[in-house]
Amino acid sequence: MLKLLKFPFWQTADVSSHDAMLRYIQSEDAKWLEALVHQHQTALYRFLVQQSDPQLAADICQQTWLKLIEKKHLYTEQYQFKPWLYRIARNLLVDEFRRSNKLVFDNEIELAGEGERDVAILAEQLDCLDVDIYQQALSQLKFSQRESLILQLQGFSLHQISEIVAQPQETVKSRIRYAKQALKQILANRLKR
Amino acid sequence: MNNLNSKNNSDTEFEYALRRMQAKADSQIEADRHLEKVILDSVKNKVAENKQTHRMINWTSWTALACAVFIAVVSVKLMQPDFTTPDEHYIALSELSILPESKKPEFIVRLEHEIAQNKALAVSLNQELRDELNLLEQTYIEQPAQPLYSRIAQVIKEKDNNKLVYCQNSQSFVYRRQSKTYKTNWQQITRQVQLVQVVFDQNGQIVALEPIPNTVTCPV
Numbered sequence: 367m368l369k370l371l372k373f374p375f376w377q378t379a380d381v382s383s384h385d386a387m388l389r390y391i392q393s394e395d396a397k398w399l400e401a402l403v404h405q406h407q408t409a410l411y412r413f414l415v416q417q418s419d420p421q422l423a424a425d426i427c428q429q430t431w432l433k434l435i436e437k438k439h440l441y442t443e444q445y446q447f448k449p450w451l452y453r454i455a456r457n458l459l460v461d462e463f464r465r466s467n468k469l470v471f472d473n474e475i476e477l478a479g480e481g482e483r484d485v486a487i488l489a490e491q492l493d494c495l496d497v498d499i500y501q502q503a504l505s506q507l508k509f510s511q512r513e514s515l516i517l518q519l520q521g522f523s524l525h526q527i528s529e530i531v532a533q534p535q536e537t538v539k540s541r542i543r544y545a546k547q548a549l550k551q552i553l554a555n556r557l558k559r
Numbered sequence: 560m561n562n563l564n565s566k567n568n569s570d571t572e573f574e575y576a577l578r579r580m581q582a583k584a585d586s587q588i589e590a591d592r593h594l595e596k597v598i599l600d601s602v603k604n605k606v607a608e609n610k611q612t613h614r615m616i617n618w619t620s621w622t623a624l625a626c627a628v629f630i631a632v633v634s635v636k637l638m639q640p641d642f643t644t645p646d647e648h649y650i651a652l653s654e655l656s657i658l659p660e661s662k663k664p665e666f667i668v669r670l671e672h673e674i675a676q677n678k679a680l681a682v683s684l685n686q687e688l689r690d691e692l693n694l695l696e697q698t699y700i701e702q703p704a705q706p707l708y709s710r711i712a713q714v715i716k717e718k719d720n721n722k723l724v725y726c727q728n729s730q731s732f733v734y735r736r737q738s739k740t741y742k743t744n745w746q747q748i749t750r751q752v753q754l755v756q757v758v759f760d761q762n763g764q765i766v767a768l769e770p771i772p773n774t775v776t777c778p779v
Contacts, residue, residue, distance in 0.1 A: 396606040403598055408590040415588050424594045431598050435605050489572035492580055497587055500580050519581035550573070 383447035391438050403431060406448065409520065410455055416504065416516055417459060426462065430455040449526040456513065456530055463509075491557055503552040511545035514538050655756075658708060658731040666763030667708055667731050674710075674725045682712070682723040682757070682765065684749060692743050692767065707734040707766065709756040713777055714748060721749050723757060723768075726777030732756070743768045 381389065383402055390398035407427065414423035433454050441450060492500075504512060510531070517527045527542075528535045658667065673679040682688065709732045712723035747770050748755055754774040758767035 394606060394610060396603050399602050399606065400599055403595065403602060407595050407598060409585075411591060411594065412585045412588045416584070420591075424591060427594060428598055428601060431602050432605055435602065435609065489576035492573065492576035495580065497580070497584050501584055504584075516581070519578055520585075546573075546577070549577075 384445070387438075387441055387447050388443070391441060399431070399435070402447070402451075406451055407431075410451065413452065413516060413520060414455060414459060416501070417509070417513060418462075422459075422462065426455055426458050429458050433458065446526065449522065449529045452517070452522075453530045453532070492553065495553065495557075499553070499556055503549055503556065506552055507545050507548055511541045511548065514541040515545035515549070518542055655709065655732040655734045658733040662733070663731065664708065664761060664763070666759070667710075670710065670725070670763070671731060674727055677727075679725045681715070684714070684721040684723060684745075688765070689743075689745060692765065706761065708732065708759045708761075709734065709769075710759075711754055711771070711777065712757045713775075714753055714755060723755065725757070726754070728778045734758070744770065 381398075381401070383405060386398045386401050389395070390402070410430065411423055411427050414426050417423075418426070430451065434451065437454070441447075504516070507515065513531060514527055517530060518524075522530070524535050524538055528538045531538065533541075663671075670679060711726045711729040713726055715722050715724050748768055754771040754777065756769040756771060757765055758769060760766045
């Protein structure tokens with residue numbers, strides 16, 4: 367209730383993120399940004415945590431929203447808000463990884479040879495799996511595969527993922543396929559123990 | 560075929576199981592409310608800061624614009640002779656105004672073209688011109704219905720003679736003529752390097768020369 371009183375939900379709740387962003391650009395009224403932060407911050411943080419660690423994810427989240435304000439003039443009618451936001455966050459994360467030499471970009475040729483051995487893993491087995499084991503398996507994937515897979519599992523379309531990671535849709539499709547195969551392999555090995 | 564179907568089914572089931580697992584994993588990552596508050600605060604500050612900066616930019620740009628206009632006006636005043644508020648002393652004939660394009664007689668158009676092409680001949684301030692003007696000055700003054708035109712020229716001193724060279728970056732003017740007696744002051748014109756209005760009648764004949772005091776160079 368307090369939240370509803372604090373934020374002008376009657377003005378912002380029924381507006382899409384895209385429209386809220388356009389209205390913010392037009393009016394420079396912070397209330398539209400606040401609505402966007404409320405709507406997307408948690409999911410964005412979860413996405414970033416799975417790519418890095420809580421400390422870095424928090425830092426990147428903060429930078430992302432400030433960068434969004436800084437680059438608002440680049441946002442136009444043709445964009446969708448959520449992929450645009452994630453693209454900013456993803457770029458900041460990659461920059462940070464590059465600065466700290468944590469990022470090794472995958473070689474696509476190397477990827478092409480990978481995962482040819484498809485391992486069978488039952489859905490029931492996956493359902494019974496501990497989340498921590500799943501998280502550990504996820505963390506063993508290559509960065510580019512993991513980010514594409516998580517984005518897809520969070521509901522982004524191939525087209526949107528391709529915009530976020532700035533790669534052609536075919537590349538994204540391959541990365542997701544290899545990510546799933548690698549994940550199956552890791553989980554199957556784990557289940558055998 | 561059966562194998563293929565069963566593989567597709569198991570892939571789909573795996574896909575769904577993966578989504579369920581991801582949702583479970585997401586839900587285990589707690590939303591950081593403190594972080595959200597920090598972000599909201601920094602977002603509000605940044606927006607306020609931006610607004611402040613915009614206001615500053617607006618203020619400074621208006622000031623800069625005002626300064627630029629002031630400097631431009633002062634520069635124009637210093638560099639060009641003041642045609643809009645003519646001095647009665649040297650515009651002895653009448654008021655003059657810039658000749659509009661639509662009302663330019665053919666000879667002015669031709670003259671302007673020649674000036675632009677650097678083909679306009681310099682007018683020699685010789686005795687012949689003096690004699691012609693002496694005759695014409697009385698004639699045109701007595702015909703107030705006829706309009707008069709002018710171009711600015713610079714008096715260039717040569718060894719034995721002076722000549723008028725038309726200024727390139729100046730306008731042609733038209734006189735709102737009054738019936739006034741006017742006589743070219745030759746002494747004043749040839750005394751120093753200066754600018755003069757070369758006055759023409761409708762046929763392009765020079766009928767008078769009017770010195771423009773305190774000016775020595777053509778408008779830039």
